[in-house]
Amino acid sequence: MLAKIFSPLSIISAAGNIVAIGAVAGLIAMVALGVRLSAIERRIGLDRVYQYHKILGPAVVILFIAHAILRTLHFSLLHGGTWNWSFLFYFGTQNLPLLFGHLAIYALIVVAAVALFSRHRISFRSWKSVHLLLYPIVAVAFLHVFLESSHELDSARSILIFLILAGPLAGLYFYRAAYSIRRERNGTWIVSQLVKETKDTMTLVVRRPNGPGRFEQRKAGQFAIIRVLEGNRWSDPHPFTISSAPSSPELSFTIKSAGRFTSAVPSLLPGTAVLCEGPYGIFNVDFSSEHDVVMICGGVGITPFLSNIRHAVAIQTDARITLICGNRNMEDIIAMEELKAAVGGISLRVVHVLSRPPGSGMPQSGDRIIFEAGHIDGKILSRYVTSTNASFYLCGPPQMQESVLQSLQKILGVNRSAVKRELFFY
Numbered sequence: 001m002l003a004k005i006f007s008p009l010s011i012i013s014a015a016g017n018i019v020a021i022g023a024v025a026g027l028i029a030m031v032a033l034g035v036r037l038s039a040i041e042r043r044i045g046l047d048r049v050y051q052y053h054k055i056l057g058p059a060v061v062i063l064f065i066a067h068a069i070l071r072t073l074h075f076s077l078l079h080g081g082t083w084n085w086s087f088l089f090y091f092g093t094q095n096l097p098l099l100f101g102h103l104a105i106y107a108l109i110v111v112a113a114v115a116l117f118s119r120h121r122i123s124f125r126s127w128k129s130v131h132l133l134l135y136p137i138v139a140v141a142f143l144h145v146f147l148e149s150s151h152e153l154d155s156a157r158s159i160l161i162f163l164i165l166a167g168p169l170a171g172l173y174f175y176r177a178a179y180s181i182r183r184e185r186n187g188t189w190i191v192s193q194l195v196k197e198t199k200d201t202m203t204l205v206v207r208r209p210n211g212p213g214r215f216e217q218r219k220a221g222q223f224a225i226i227r228v229l230e231g232n233r234w235s236d237p238h239p240f241t242i243s244s245a246p247s248s249p250e251l252s253f254t255i256k257s258a259g260r261f262t263s264a265v266p267s268l269l270p271g272t273a274v275l276c277e278g279p280y281g282i283f284n285v286d287f288s289s290e291h292d293v294v295m296i297c298g299g300v301g302i303t304p305f306l307s308n309i310r311h312a313v314a315i316q317t318d319a320r321i322t323l324i325c326g327n328r329n330m331e332d333i334i335a336m337e338e339l340k341a342a343v344g345g346i347s348l349r350v351v352h353v354l355s356r357p358p359g360s361g362m363p364q365s366g367d368r369i370i371f372e373a374g375h376i377d378g379k380i381l382s383r384y385v386t387s388t389n390a391s392f393y394l395c396g397p398p399q400m401q402e403s404v405l406q407s408l409q410k411i412l413g414v415n416r417s418a419v420k421r422e423l424f425f426y
Contacts, residue, residue: 298396
């Protein structure tokens with residue numbers, strides 16, 4: 001009996017089944033991340049949800065390939081002991097479990113390849129359409145599991161495993177369908193106005209006729225995913241930080257022209273419909289518990305900090321705030337006059353770091369508004385960061401973030417894991 005249980009054939013069969021369960025569980029996890037479950041997003045943030053989703057994809061594909069190889073090895077040992085490649089490429093209807101299994105795995109490989117290598121080579125709409133094939137692929141994979149184990153469904157263990165895997169999947173499908181129905185009905189806003197900030201940056205202000213709805217409970221620093229009505233359909237989705245304070249009934253998005261969609265923002269007319277999903281993100285300062293806050297940003301990365309500073313002014317926090325903001329020149333500074341006014345109402349110090357200072361010389365610095373030439377580096381940070389026990393927040397392009405993290409760690413001894421970051425995605 002033991003010899004049969006621990007025979008190579010039994011071990012390979014068991015290993016193949018275990019790997020398959022892991023692969024299907026991974027697919028379910030990918031779907032859970034993809035549908036933006038609020039319980040998950042509130043804990044780790046939507047930017048990290050997408051990061052984990054991208055990491056999980058290749059791992060799931062590898063597990064499915066490992067399952068296919070183990071099953072092929074098992075089949076080969078059962079039929080003469082020589083490797084049988086035909087098992088891997090069977091698409092006949094005489095063996096439906098194998099047919100559905102192969103359809104699922106090969107379709108998954110194609111979707112994974114498109115997701116990994118074609119994100120910026122094809123339109124987002126086409127990329128997303130291919131990506132959504134993940135949902136029927138998971139259903140086909142479950143059909144394979146059901147048919148493969150149907151002869152064992154009198155076993156309580158088989159029934160339990162199938163329900164444990166199938167139950168959450170059905171729940172996720174229902175959640176996504178219900179969300180899609182509610183989204184357009186409850187998430188449509190109207191363009192109220194456009195405010196020019198710099199030569200290439202505009203603030204888009206939108207309002208909702210029936211009030212802010214879900215956004216009424218938003219926190220400073222959160223963001224929304226927006227679509228603009230183009231003709232009779234919505235544009236591709238784009239994430240933007242909400243730069244207005246949470247107390248505002250309107251949503252403001254400070255957007256820099258950098259692509260087709262962002263460059264078209266200045267031409268939006270008042271009354272244009274905008275679909276807003278959210279609020280998302282956990283990049284929020286808790287002024288009730290954080291009393292020494294250092295905000296570091298580059299360019300339009302100031303937007304979550306604008307929201308937090310506007311909130312700080314609204315609640316008249318007594319927290320000490322240091323904002324270190326990098327830009328190319330004076331003309332690129334967003335909300336400069338507003339920040340100048342804010343230092344008079346709260347304990348705020350603003351350090352503008354200009355990589356291309358004006359040829360006529362740097363503006364005169366004061367106690368609360370300071371101008372520096374260069375980049376945000378260890379020298380700048382050590383000059384204006386007075387406590388390594390402060391709460392650190394960082395937002396900007398990936399290369400800038402990495403440089404600042406290295407400087408904080410090497411010069412000031414701040415552990416990079418202690419720095420809260422807003423990551424760019426999409």
